[in-house]
Amino acid sequence: MQQRKLGPKGNGEGLEVSAIGLGCMVMPGFYGPGEEADSIATLHRAADIGITFIDTSDAYGAGKNEELVGRALKGRRDDYVVATKFGNVKGADGKPDADGRPEYVIECCNASLKRLGIDVIDLYYQHRVDERVPIEDTVGAMAGLIDAGKVRYLGLSEAAPDTIRRANATHPIAALQTEYSLWTRDAEDALLPLCQELGIGYVAYSPLGRGMFSGDLAGPDSIVDGDRRAGHPRFQGENLENNLKLVEPVRDMAAAKGCTTAQLAIAWVLAQGDFIIPIPGTRSVKHLQDNAGALNIALTPDEVDSLDAAIPKGAAAGERYPPGALARVNL
Secondary structure (H helix, E strand, C coil): CCEEEECCCHHHCCEEEECCCEECCCCCCCECCCCHHHHHHHHHHHHHCCCCEEECCCCCCCCHHHHHHHHHHCCCHHHCEEEEEECEEECCCCCEEECCCHHHHHHHHHHHHHHHCCCCEEEEEECCCCCCCCHHHHHHHHHHHHHCCCEEEEEEECCCHHHHHHHHHHCCCCEEEEECECCECHHHCCHHHHHHHHCCEEEEECCCCCCCCCCCCCCHHHCCCCEHHHHCHHHCHHHHHHHHHHHHHHHHHHHHHCCCHHHHHHHHHHCCCCCEEECCECCCHHHHHHHHHHHHCCCCHHHHHHHHHHCCCCCCCCCCCCHHHHCCCCC
16 A cells, blocks of 8 residues: 655654545444444454554544544554544524533543544544633643554644644644545645645545535435434535536546546645545445555546646635535634
């Protein structure tokens, strides 16, 4: 498996991870029902084929996702680079909120370590920025976890450029995690250039557009009861109809290259820079192995340009999150 580095690349520094990771959020059943045995089998198969970078959060299933990952890690801890997150919470009114208080950072880390059944977290992210707490205070507490031997590297998720600069000045940030795919390209304006400038790795979540480029979505009937995408504007009504049309040129190019639509979409993300690591989520061994095949897809500059032209920045209909969640990103 090809490897990439998160963070500074000189003098042997930085966190080495598999060039493609595995997002675990879908495993508690956020996108419909699923069996734990399938998820654990997928996690084990990931390590077997070299996808060792796995990503979870205490917010996924209210900690149940970390517990599931912990059961998969049992007896195989050394096979994985484990990333998890804290600070993505619900407010008293039930709306999306964040908590970056230093004491909460420590509390969450200890709880995650227990649920995961491990002694140290390889990469610990602030999942959402808390505007009420100076980022220097939050990152300072996170850095204390490194000193305590509980965390190896630090990351941020959905943070704005100024926040990233201030955080990195407090303690080196190894990774920024933000959505990035053929239909979500906001990061190209400022975040990707900033990551390159500061030597920060970029972890791209939802590189398949929340399943839009996986080949599984045929229309509204593809989104079953309980699927959280039903609340996302891009998967509703006319937006969904328009967005499904964006898949057509990707499907056509994939057929011409003899690969799947998912492989082509991931290959496009990989082609944007060697500091970018996509983490497609799945609980299926079949999809996992298909995603891994993206590393064998070489895109020419002309093919990259063709995809860029077919799905230009801003082409997707609808916002990428519902209003409440959208207000918690890029802070």
